[in-house]
Amino acid sequence: AQSVTQPDIHITVSEGASLELRCNYSYGATPYLFWYVQSPGQGLQLLLKYFSGDTLVQGIKGFEAEFKRSQSSFNLRKPSVHWSDAAEYFCAVGISGGYNKLIFGAGTRLAVHP
Amino acid sequence: DTAVSQTPKYLVTQMGNDKSIKCEQNLGHDTMYWYKQDSKKFLKIMFSYNNKELIINETVPNRFSPKSPDKAHLNLHINSLELGDSAVYFCASSQGQRTVYEQYFGPGTRLTVT
Numbered sequence: 001a002q003s004v005t006q007p008d009i010h011i012t013v014s015e016g017a018s019l020e021l022r023c024n025y026s027y028g029a030t031p032y033l034f035w036y037v038q039s040p041g042q043g044l045q046l047l048l049k050y051f052s053g054d055t056l057v058q059g060i061k062g063f064e065a066e067f068k069r070s071q072s073s074f075n076l077r078k079p080s081v082h083w084s085d086a087a088e089y090f091c092a093v094g095i096s097g098g099y100n101k102l103i104f105g106a107g108t109r110l111a112v113h114p
Numbered sequence: 115d116t117a118v119s120q121t122p123k124y125l126v127t128q129m130g131n132d133k134s135i136k137c138e139q140n141l142g143h144d145t146m147y148w149y150k151q152d153s154k155k156f157l158k159i160m161f162s163y164n165n166k167e168l169i170i171n172e173t174v175p176n177r178f179s180p181k182s183p184d185k186a187h188l189n190l191h192i193n194s195l196e197l198g199d200s201a202v203y204f205c206a207s208s209q210g211q212r213t214v215y216e217q218y219f220g221p222g223t224r225l226t227v228t
Binding site for chain 1 (some may be wrong): 118154155156157158159162169170204206214215216217218219220221222
């Protein structure tokens with residue numbers, strides 16, 4: 001069955017520190033992978049996406065993610081975190097065949113210390 | 115202009131009541147969704163409409179009935195509300211085949227059933 005695992009429920013980093021949020025997926029076919037961010041009280045916003053090609057993808061707000069097929073991973077990174085990055089981050093895999101839909105991970109809550 | 119809007123933002127009601135949530139998108143998208151986010155932030159698709167046609171209907175109780183009067187609107191009616199229906203309900207929209215996964219989310223409707 002298709003699934004997305006985000007091992008870290010809650011991560012705290014200091015402002016200016018680097019960040020890596022982990023994501024592992026289970027999907028039999030070539031995955032379409034996504035990271036969404038949810039700020040407090042808001043809906044989700046697409047940060048970045050991977051369909052094919054270059055395994056390192058750039059997104060908005062200075063985020064990037066790397067697809068590693070051998071590890072079934074799509075980790076999100078940012079070299080220097082800003083206080084405004086505090087939010088909930090969701091990794092998702094796009095399921096195709098029949099009707100396309102997103103399967104989300106459980107999310108990682110990021111807290112940023114000043 | 116808000117791309118995807120939902121009303122109401124908050125909804126508090128008693129068990130057994132019937133309530134509706136409305137969603138509108140002004141992005142010109144042809145596909146709309148309802149998601150449920152539970153108290154642990156887990157996000158799961160409920161329904162999807164493409165050009166007013168229901169295309170995804172996940173395992174959702176019959177008490178939930180979506181309706182799409184046109185491509186820009188998707189409503190969710192819930193009968194005989196139960197405590198377990200308490201959650202945040204998100205509407206989303208997307209366009210196209212591959213870009214179907216690039217979904218734009220509304221701000222959510224927090225439903226509390228007492």
